[in-house]
Amino acid sequence: MICCKECLDLLYDYIEGELDSETTKSLEEHFEDCPPCISFLNTYKSSTKLCRDTLNQIEIPEGVRDSLLKVLKEQKEEK
Amino acid sequence: MSFSQTKEDKATEEALVRDLQNGNLDAYDKLAEIYQKKIYGLSFHLTRNQMDAQDVTQEVLLTLFRKINMFQGKSAFSSWVYRIAVNASYMKLRSKKKEPNVSIDELMPSFNSAGFQQEKIQDWSENTESLLFTKETRDVINKAVDLLPEKEKVVFLLRDVEGLSSEKAGEILDLTVPAVKSRLHRARLFLRKKLSNYFEEFSSRKAEK
DSSP states (O other): OOOHHHHHHHHHHHHTTOSOHHHHHHHHHHHHHOHHHHHHHHHHHHHHHHHHHHHTTOOOOHHHHHHHHHHHHHHHHHO | OOOOOOHHHHHHHHHHHHHHHTTOHHHHHHHHHHHHHHHHHHHHHHHOOHHHHHHHHHHHHHHHHHSGGGOOSSSOHHHHHHHHHHHHHHHHHHTSOOOOOOOSGGGSOOBOTTSOBOSOOOOOGGGOGGGTTSHHHHHHHHHHHHHSOHHHHHHHIIIIISOOOHHHHHHHHTOOHHHHHHHHHHHHHHHHHHHHHHHHHHHHHHHHO
């Protein structure tokens, strides 16, 4: 039976689906007996998603976009 | 906006690059349109400064224009672009006074001698819906990402935010795939801990009401 430390070390490969079937099985057995590790797994996945969704909301401010366009236009005209 | 390119996207992009190398300026507009937001987002998150992100975006787009013939197609075009963007962002950061890095190790999980978790782990993953779009939550998340040490942060941005593969992130950063994975895992553990502090406090605030 694996301990919590081993479980958390394997978490990344487990989520990415990169563990062999035997290790996956022993990890899932650990999860069945260990609610804290289930919570850890859920919050690990959830925080990754929250960070991704939040950071991806960024837009280029309009002023910046305009000034980039201007520079690129000038550059093209030089050529 | 994750960047998992399909085969068609990749073929279109390769054609645009060839067109631009042959002097077709319309191809440049299209490439700039594809990459502008990605470059701005990445450099903004790395530098945390709008002016710097604007400078970096401009610099990268101009480099694409001027040095497109230096791109030889040995790596993916996107890897080439991201690498220029990461390096330009680092140049900006180097020119500024460094803030002391937080120790990421302090926020890693702790275990007792038998290897079992020592802290109480709350599962807040089901309760984030209503909080997701509040400004407070966004600020907490941005701040948490901001506190990541540089090495872990750039891997997190390329892999989890931009949606690149470990192989591609490794190519951009000159890292092995195991090194990318290990840094990403540490970044995710750090962010989980930071967000847990916030969401657990939020649940207890709610319970008190």
